[in-house]
Amino acid sequence: MKNVDYIIVGDGYAALFFAHQLILNNKSFVVFSEQKKSASQISAGIVNPVVLKKFTTFWKAQEQIDFLKKSLKEIETYTGENYLIDSPIHRIFHDENEQKLWVKKAENTELKNFLDKKFDHLNVVKNDFLTGKVNQSARLNVKGFFNGVMSFLESNGHLIKEKLNYSEINISDSIYKDFHFKNILFCEGMGVKENPYFSDIAVIPNKGHHIRVKLSELLPQDITIKKKHFLFPLESGLHFYGGTYDREQLHHDIDDSAVEQLQRGLSEFYPHNFEIKEVHFGFRPTVKDRRPIIGHHPEYKNFFVFNGLGARGILNGCFFSKSLFDYIENNLPLPEEISLERFNKKDAV
The missing domain is CATH 3.50.50.60 (FAD/NAD(P)-binding domain)
Incomplete structure (x- = not known):
């Protein structure tokens, strides 16, 4: 024993x-x-202190970001690797109203350390109204x-x-x-x-799908792009795009409608050819x-x-x-x- x-x-x-x-x-x-x-x-593996639909933050966001960075440095002492990837989120604006809302929210005490006031234009993808960078955002090498x-x-x-x-x-x-x-x-x-x-x-199950795609025109490798979903490069040469949220279709199979939703979402801002190589899904425990x-x-x-x-x-x-x-x-x-x-x-x- x-x-x-x-x-x-x-x-x-x-x-x-x-x-x-x-x-x-x-x-x-x-x-x-x-x-x-x-x-x-x-x-x-997105590390994000901002709710990117409404440009708000959440309970203890700064404390959680700081604690994660500290913990990953501690983990590095026994695994030999730090798994935090410096890949800030660039949120594509849908219109001028979103730009204005971002600027207004960036003055908020809770958000000023997260919402960058300088807008960027990205190559390869459609971003007619530019993008906003989320400071202190990153990714975990999952x-x-x-x-x-x-x-x-x-x-x-x-x-x-x-x-x-x-x-x-x-x-x-x-x-x-x-x-x-x-x-x-x-x-x-x-x-x-x-x-x-x-x-x-x-806990309530929330089914999330993501696709792994081969892009015909490559993107900058050091950022994560967000419109409806997140797009970023993987080590395999593929790109991750996702994930969906579904509380209804809870069977243990791929939902074609979710894959179509992702395909449409990516096509909205990536105007080049891409090929879906893999589809994955899981069930998040939400409250x-x-x-x-x-x-x-x-x-x-x-x-x-x-x-x-x-x-x-x-x-x-x-x-x-x-x-x-x-x-x-x-x-x-x-x-x-x-x-x-x-x-x-x-x-x-």
Whole structure:
């Protein structure tokens, strides 16, 4: 029997960023990974402090950006690579009204550090009304991040490549197979719906498709272009374009309508030939109030959940992993905005 401080169930952003907190604090742990492609692993990896439909920001945006940069430097010390790509977002304006709104919002205290007042014109793509640059935006090298961190976990004996079987958890003795654990943390995304301990948490599946395309006319390599969706280069020579949001078509197949939507969206501003080489989709775990869900089981106090990261999985997963660690290890209260217990209150959203 091996004693561990934590069993982590899952292998997306929530799981790996929490594992990072455990590494920093010399805690013993194992990660149970099904070795499937999670929504995190096929995500765009966009690091963006601005909601680009309305030109607004969100709760703790600057703190989350700063904490991510710090955490990725820490992760670099044991993987040997920093996975943050300096690829700022350039938002294509639809018309003059969007330009004016951007300028107005750039005076806002919360947004002045994010919305660049100098507009740019990009080659190759249609941007008749120019583009606005989002300062402090970037991308995560998603493939590199997961490969690098998972390789580190495996080489240090932290990775168990199998699906955890809930029925084999001995709750009263905190034992799972050969492991005696102090705490068990479930970071399963939409897989939580199969979890007998947390299947009723308020996460809503949101299906997202993206396409990987071969472009006939190449774009600048150091930026991310955004109109309806994000377009940026991949190491493979292809470009990523996506992703869609769909709460209705939740079957486990590619939706032709989503692919058509992406094809039309790209054609709107990329007036050259392109070829769709790959189509990918995943299910984001979203929450009505757009905040993560973190907490412990009402009966089993060493059973925890970390879920509901939504479309900002990188920032949410990184920043709130520290909140969860401090909650468990240092008895610091969770912010009410992310606590599982907020749904038990009469005024819950």
